[in-house]
Amino acid sequence: MNPFLKIADSVWFINDDVEGNRRYVRLKRIIALSVVTVSLVPMIIMAGINFHQYNSSLRNEIIKPLHDLTNKAARSFDRFFKERSSAISFISAMYSFEELSNPKLFNKLFMVLKSKFREHVDMGLINENGVMVNYTGPYDLINKDYSRQNWFPKVVYKGVFISDVFMGYRNLPHVAIAVLHIKDDGKTWIIRSTMDTDIFDEIIYNMGIDQQADAFLINKKGILQTSSRLYGKVLSRCGINIPQTRTGTHVEELTDFAGRKLMVAYTHLINSDCTLVVIKSKSIVLKTWFVLKTDMLVVFFVGICAIIVIVMGLTEKLVKRLKVSDKKRLLAVKELEHNQKLSSVGRLATGVAHEINNPLAVINQNAGLIMDMIEYNKFDREIFKEKINVINFSVERAKKITHRLLGFAKRIEVKFEVLRINEIVTEVLIFLDKEALYKNIEISLSLSDELPLISSDRGQLEQVFLNILINAFDAIGNNGHIYISTSIADESMVRVSIEDNGNGISKENLPHIFEPFFTTSTAKGTGLGLSITYGIIKKLGGDIKVNSTLGKGTCFEVNLPYEKLGEKDEKFKNSFG
């Protein structure tokens, strides 16, 4: 379809109310959805990116102190074990087995050790066969054979062994440190010392963790080596699975056996098989983040709501304004159509003036003649009657013309009624027959008697045919022929063909003749006649085609829909004609 005809469609086509309202609802939906999408998509993307960046940076901010604290405390434990084992190694290295076997000296060395490290409970010397040969402490362990205990081969193999926590004879948690000494001559002995684990609690206390946090040592089997706020006393099972294979300090989000979500920092000690675990409740650790996240979400959703509300409001306003401007446009189109109609009437003015002035002249002269006859005393009743009849006939003739003209000009509103298309064509021709006569234009009619009735608007159809016929008259000038025929085009359309043998339309101009304001330099009109004709026919559900050959003439074919009449309508049809 010619794009200009699309424009013509949009200019002249007038929707009915229901379709119009649907169009506005659709338009409102499209505008609102587009604007909301365009506004929200970047906002959501930006919010997502910000959320992710805040999340990672804030988590790092929160997690790092926990990581550092755990790491520092682990080093304290490592240093603790290192110092104790070094002290015992020193004793072992400084003295011979024989000297160490001396109870007095051994007791004195233990006292020196205890004065430095008060957590030591006892100290014993074990010979290479695993027998305790010297002992200083609260128990009687002399000659006790340790060779079958599982720690003995470990100390022989590793040189230093630090045991898991165990309950001693005093039913207090202890940990044992055993250090192997090998002399140059190959003689070996072991010094073993046990310590209270209260010192562990002190180290943990000195970490300075807050009251909601928990910190403890566990062994490889997950048994608590210190008491835990969350999981109970020493030697209880830890209520959370800590990965044992990784080295270094790690912070992870884990869930304990009670289902609590926890932020867990852990690190394996270098000088012991224990793992230091620091636990904080995730909700507490990430409280700042949660608050920030909530604030961000509130701002985000308030922003979305504001955007939606504003967009909906603006769209509503925009569509309302559009509605108003469409209404104005509609009125302007109607006005234009009416003006064009009046312009068509104006175009007929010469003929119409002639048609009115002639009866007036007849009246004028016949009245004058009657007056003359009276003045000249020539009273003839029959002549008087004849002249008065002529006057009355002329009055009727003028009245018909003015009524028809006014009726044509007045029909503004679209009013569908059942019509005979042939009647419309002949009615329009009445306006033009005198002009045709004087211009020597012959009008041939071939009107089919078999045409169905159509439901259409009389005034607008008159305008359509008048516009086409005026164009034909203009194209012919003087001395020409116009052929008008009506027929059934197909099962739904009746056709009116108006063909003239005027000067025709060039190929270049032909695609543009229905465009608004298109006019050729030789044309007399405003360029709206055929455009309005096109709009009216489309509005009436029909279509219009034009064929033209320059120098030979033009043929307009107007197809108009007819509806198959029902029984009820048949009655109407019968009464109609």
Added chain:
Amino acid sequence: MKNLKILLVDDEEKFISALADRLRLRGFIVTTELDGEYAIEKIETESFDVMVVDLLMPRMGGIELLKRIKYSGIDTPVILLTGHGSSKEGIQGMKLGAYDYLMKPIAFEELLDKLYKASSAN
């Protein structure tokens, strides 16, 4: 004043017959024709003092008739009648040689005046 010979040419029969009767009552010798073709035939065989010709007529309009009269060398004054309601066509006729014009419906006294003036001008 001698009785003037007038040729009235108009396709409006009821108008032209009434006008002719009125002129005859005043002593004019009046001939009527209903279109230009008949008028041409008439003036080829008969002479007139003044011709009154309607502008719009089938077959041959007033302007065409005027041209033909002038082309034939006949110098009978022609008064044009126009029913258009404007003086444009009348002035156009005068440019082509018409003596004067009148707009329908005509004032009879004015027509008489122009007939006398036209005949004396000839």
